[in-house]
Amino acid sequence: xxxxxxxxxxxxxxxxxxxxxQLHVFIWSEYLTPELIAxxxxxxxxxxxxxxxxxxxxxxxxxxxxxxxxxxxxxxxxRTLPILVRSGLLxxxxxxxxxxxxxxxxxxxxxxxDPGNRxxxxxxxxxxxxxxxxxxxxxxxxxxxxxxxxxxxPGPFLLSxxxxxxxxxxxxxxxxxxxxxxxxxxxxxxxxxxxxKKRSLGFEGHTAAKNRVLARGATMAMTYVDIRGVKxxxxxxxxxxxxxxxxxxxxxxxxxxxxxRDLAEKFINYLLDAKVGARLADSxxxxxxNQAALEFINPDDRNNPAIYPPPEVMQxxxxxxxxxxxxxxxxxxxxxxxxx
Amino acid sequence: xxxxSLPLWINAVVLYVFLYAPIAVVVTYSLNSxxxxxxxxxxxxxxxxxxxxxxxxxxxxxxxxxxxxxSTAVSTxxxxxxxxxxxxYAFPAKRFFAWLMYIPVVIPDIVAAVAMLMxxxxxxxxxxxxxxxxxxxxxxHITFQTPFIGIIVRSRLTDLDPAMEEAAHDLGADPWQTFxxxxxxxxxxxxxxxxxxxxxxSIDDFVVSFFTAGPGSTTLPILIYSSVKRGITPDINALSTxxxxxxxxxxxxxxxxxxxx
Amino acid sequence: xxxxxKVQFGERLTLRQEWRRSLLTSxxxxxxxxxxxxxxxxxxVAISFASRGTYGDVQWKxxxxxxxxxxxxxxxxxxxxxxxxxxxxxxxxxxTTMLCILAALPLTLxxxxxxxxxxxxxxxxxxxxxxxNMLIRTYAxxxxxxxxxxxxxxxxxxxxxxxGDALYPSSFAVFVVLTCDFLPVLALPLYASVEKIDWxxxxxxxxxxxxxxxxxxxxxxxxxxxxxIAGSILVYIAATGQFAIPDLMGGAxxxxxxxxxxxxxxxxxxxxxxxxxxxxxxxxxLIGLWLFARSAGEEGRKTIL
Numbered sequence: 001x002x003x004x005x006x007x008x009x010x011x012x013x014x015x016x017x018x019x020x021x022q023l024h025v026f027i028w029s030e031y032l033t034p035e036l037i038a039x040x041x042x043x044x045x046x047x048x049x050x051x052x053x054x055x056x057x058x059x060x061x062x063x064x065x066x067x068x069x070x071x072x073x074x075x076x077x078x079r080t081l082p083i084l085v086r087s088g089l090l091x092x093x094x095x096x097x098x099x100x101x102x103x104x105x106x107x108x109x110x111x112x113x114d115p116g117n118r119x120x121x122x123x124x125x126x127x128x129x130x131x132x133x134x135x136x137x138x139x140x141x142x143x144x145x146x147x148x149x150x151x152x153x154p155g156p157f158l159l160s161x162x163x164x165x166x167x168x169x170x171x172x173x174x175x176x177x178x179x180x181x182x183x184x185x186x187x188x189x190x191x192x193x194x195x196x197k198k199r200s201l202g203f204e205g206h207t208a209a210k211n212r213v214l215a216r217g218a219t220m221a222m223t224y225v226d227i228r229g230v231k232x233x234x235x236x237x238x239x240x241x242x243x244x245x246x247x248x249x250x251x252x253x254x255x256x257x258x259x260x261r262d263l264a265e266k267f268i269n270y271l272l273d274a275k276v277g278a279r280l281a282d283s284x285x286x287x288x289x290n291q292a293a294l295e296f297i298n299p300d301d302r303n304n305p306a307i308y309p310p311p312e313v314m315q316x317x318x319x320x321x322x323x324x325x326x327x328x329x330x331x332x333x334x335x336x337x338x339x340x
Numbered sequence: 341x342x343x344x345s346l347p348l349w350i351n352a353v354v355l356y357v358f359l360y361a362p363i364a365v366v367v368t369y370s371l372n373s374x375x376x377x378x379x380x381x382x383x384x385x386x387x388x389x390x391x392x393x394x395x396x397x398x399x400x401x402x403x404x405x406x407x408x409x410x411s412t413a414v415s416t417x418x419x420x421x422x423x424x425x426x427x428x429y430a431f432p433a434k435r436f437f438a439w440l441m442y443i444p445v446v447i448p449d450i451v452a453a454v455a456m457l458m459x460x461x462x463x464x465x466x467x468x469x470x471x472x473x474x475x476x477x478x479x480x481h482i483t484f485q486t487p488f489i490g491i492i493v494r495s496r497l498t499d500l501d502p503a504m505e506e507a508a509h510d511l512g513a514d515p516w517q518t519f520x521x522x523x524x525x526x527x528x529x530x531x532x533x534x535x536x537x538x539x540x541x542s543i544d545d546f547v548v549s550f551f552t553a554g555p556g557s558t559t560l561p562i563l564i565y566s567s568v569k570r571g572i573t574p575d576i577n578a579l580s581t582x583x584x585x586x587x588x589x590x591x592x593x594x595x596x597x598x599x600x601x
Numbered sequence: 602x603x604x605x606x607k608v609q610f611g612e613r614l615t616l617r618q619e620w621r622r623s624l625l626t627s628x629x630x631x632x633x634x635x636x637x638x639x640x641x642x643x644x645x646v647a648i649s650f651a652s653r654g655t656y657g658d659v660q661w662k663x664x665x666x667x668x669x670x671x672x673x674x675x676x677x678x679x680x681x682x683x684x685x686x687x688x689x690x691x692x693x694x695x696x697t698t699m700l701c702i703l704a705a706l707p708l709t710l711x712x713x714x715x716x717x718x719x720x721x722x723x724x725x726x727x728x729x730x731x732x733x734n735m736l737i738r739t740y741a742x743x744x745x746x747x748x749x750x751x752x753x754x755x756x757x758x759x760x761x762x763x764x765g766d767a768l769y770p771s772s773f774a775v776f777v778v779l780t781c782d783f784l785p786v787l788a789l790p791l792y793a794s795v796e797k798i799d800w801x802x803x804x805x806x807x808x809x810x811x812x813x814x815x816x817x818x819x820x821x822x823x824x825x826x827x828x829x830i831a832g833s834i835l836v837y838i839a840a841t842g843q844f845a846i847p848d849l850m851g852g853a854x855x856x857x858x859x860x861x862x863x864x865x866x867x868x869x870x871x872x873x874x875x876x877x878x879x880x881x882x883x884x885x886x887l888i889g890l891w892l893f894a895r896s897a898g899e900e901g902r903k904t905i906l
Binding site: 342344347351352356358359362363365366369379419421425426430435437440442444447450452454456458482483487488490491492494495498499502505509515518530533537543544546560561564568577580587588594 | 797894
């Protein structure tokens with residue numbers, strides 16, 4: 001009996017080591033691979049917990065209602081970062097602790113949505129375009145008319161359930177800015193989309209849409225670039241139509257009451273490392289914002305115009321801005337689009 | 341007692357087929373070597389192996405079960421008492437309170453989730469407790485499960501024949517004895533039905549769980565919601581298959597072990 | 602406080618005793634729900650009178666703008682979208698409830714006639730599919746209804762749909778999946794009543810020459826009313842807020858109450874407006890419930906309220 005107690009005591013105390021430092025990450029699903037997390041845990045002797053979100057808005061809601069004091073790392077986008085900043089929910093990055101910030105590509109070093117990279121470290125970016133299954137012999141005009149012009153429709157297609165991506169496409173098709181707040185332009189866009197909706201298979205989220213094209217449930221889908229689909233099925237391809245659309249940058253940020261700020265900055269520094277950045281980009285299937293990582297990226301990806309568009313396409317890309325009070329217009333528009 | 345007639349059998353079989361059709365698909369794809377929901381590409385059990393080596397999925401499963409069992413246990417007690425009390429006893433403004441108890445059934449998930457999230461934030465400011473995590477999730481689940489069970493138990497009690505209980509009283513039993521030995525067994529089917537429903541509500545809840553969760557308390561629905569939006573991973577199908585298999589086997593065992601009634 | 606008791610189930614209770622019993626039984630449940638949901642809900646009601654700040658935050662400036670917008674006064678002119686959305690949701694919920702009743706009645710009859718120990722099995726088998734995940738089940742339905750699945754191919758063969766089409770997105774797909782998903786919610790409470798049916802009444806009616814329909818309507822239905830009403834209310838109320846399944850099986854081409862509210866708490870980040878929509882929608886359903894309880898007579902009131 002005494003021996004049992006002794007063994008129990010030993011086991012109890014054997015488990016009690018120095019409690020490890022923790023890092024609470026709040027991030028999009030599938031952004032971090034288990035290997036990456038394990039590697040970081042090993043290098044910095046800590047435990048990483050990862051909580052996931054699927055939409056920017058659920059992230060914002062949780063951040064506003066207490067998330068800023070629970071999490072150490074959060075990953076907003078170019079559209080949502082200014083919202084968090086203005087609500088006072090983020091800590092500025094201390095550059096001296098994140099030397100790898102120097103690795104960020106020049107075009108993202110002083111972006112309009114975060115001057116001086118004060119609050120966010122860009123690490124990946126993507127575009128909103130069209131994902132298509134090639135039909136034999138038929139050449140496809142790379143335009144949004146494929147969606148909005150009934151005569152150019154290549155087959156059953158899916159519209160994007162992302163409001164700004166969808167309305168943005170219609171606005172750009174008509175030559176307007178995708179941040180337009182002009183009532184006539186918006187009504188034009190609305191009617192275009194309602195017309196397309198009737199001919200379409202409906203609205204779908206980006207990854208699900210891509211999967212349906214892969215599974216031959218649809219011929220075309222409005223989606224964000226995700227090169228894994230194209231690699232899986234070379235009969236499909238992605239492009240940004242000639243009229244352009246939006247681009248979005250993902251940044252790493254630290255919430256205002258993060259419990260482990262130093263470790264968080266080490267994590268950001270780790271992800272901005274050239275080789276780690278390349279591994280991230282490979283697993284994400286999107287473009288990296290990390291200049292130094294570019295040389296470690298698979299050359300096929302590096303030269304793929306779908307992931308890294310040439311300059312003339314880059315010119316046609318706009319950042320989607322949060323429109324403050326005018327967001328209401330897009331909300332009403334979207335409700336009308338869906339109701340009619 | 342008449343056995344079911346042929347039309348009833350046919351109807352029942354058709355309905356069960358409909359209910360289990362999606363399950364059959366899930367099982368099939370858990371054994372399909374294709375990564376995505378495409379055509380059949382060959383038999384494999386690699387997804388089950390992968391599942392056993394995914395600590396995030398296993399811990400999500402653990403959280404989900406703890407949450408469901410704990411919340412169902414408490415809400416069944418609260419809900420049964422509620423259903424019993426509402427069906428038997430009157431008090432001032434009883435109808436009003438009974439009406440209020442329908443709110444957790446009407447309320448859209450997101451509104452309930454946001455309301456509770458803000459409330460927990462307020463409580464945290466006042467007391468320093470109520471950190472987001474499994475406990476807050478359990479509290480939230482109990483809150484929407486209790487009225488469901490209350491409604492079901494109450495309807496079961498409403499048309500119970502009072503003769504049994506009256507007989508018990510006449511024979512000298514005190515109220516507690518009557519309840520334990522007569523009323524409770526009679527209303528058991530309602531209680532069990534309510535508990536089964538509450539368990540289901542908890543296991544399948546996403547919105548409320550997402551908003552009241554803290555670091556490390558991810559549940560299966562939260563994990564699955566994220567993975568599924570990215571394209572269903574086959575190991576999720578494997579996990580679902582195992583859950584269904586375990587439940588069916590468990591139920592079959594209980595059924596066969598019971599003495600013939 | 603008089604000591605006039607009333608006799609109930611063989612017991613004589615005074616008013617005081619009755620109130621004490623209520624406190625002990627209903628008290629905890631009501632207190633819990635009130636504390637953790639109803640009080641926070643007051644916050645939501647308050648927010649529906651607040652304004653949306655420029656960056657999506659809630660500003661505590663009293664306004665009736667949210668209710669004006671609900672009625673249809675928007676930036677693009679007058680368009681009573683939201684009342685229509687509510688009507689659409691109520692109609693869809695009604696259809697779902699009807700379909701569930703049609704399916705659940707024979708099913709619960711079937712289970713109640715199984716040999717003793719198989720009854721539990723029959724009920725559990727109803728519930729077990731729902732211990733997988735709703736999203737997974739619904740995506741599985743997409744596969745079942747897809748154009749390459751044999752259901753769609755058979756339908757095309759029979760000429761019901763064009764070849765190469767899938768059975769979704771469509772209203773048919775939406776209602777099949779909704780009915781399947783809400784079936785246990787109706788069947789479980791209904792079963793609790795069906796199990797107690799006194800068949801001698803039905804047999805007597807039959808012996809007296811009533812046809813099957815009259816037997817059902819006059820001998821069986823009154824006996825299962827409590828369970829039927831409880832189940833129907835649960836399904837109806839829960840179904841009014843449904844939007845995930847209509848989106849996934851219907852192509853997200855339409856807006857229901859759930860979508861509208863989700864949109865406000867989601868993309869539009871307009872919590873005041875979302876709260877207003879939610880409060881109005883809930884209010885309409887709850888008032889409908891109150892009216893239904895009153896019209897259902899004494900028995901209905903006993904069951905519902």
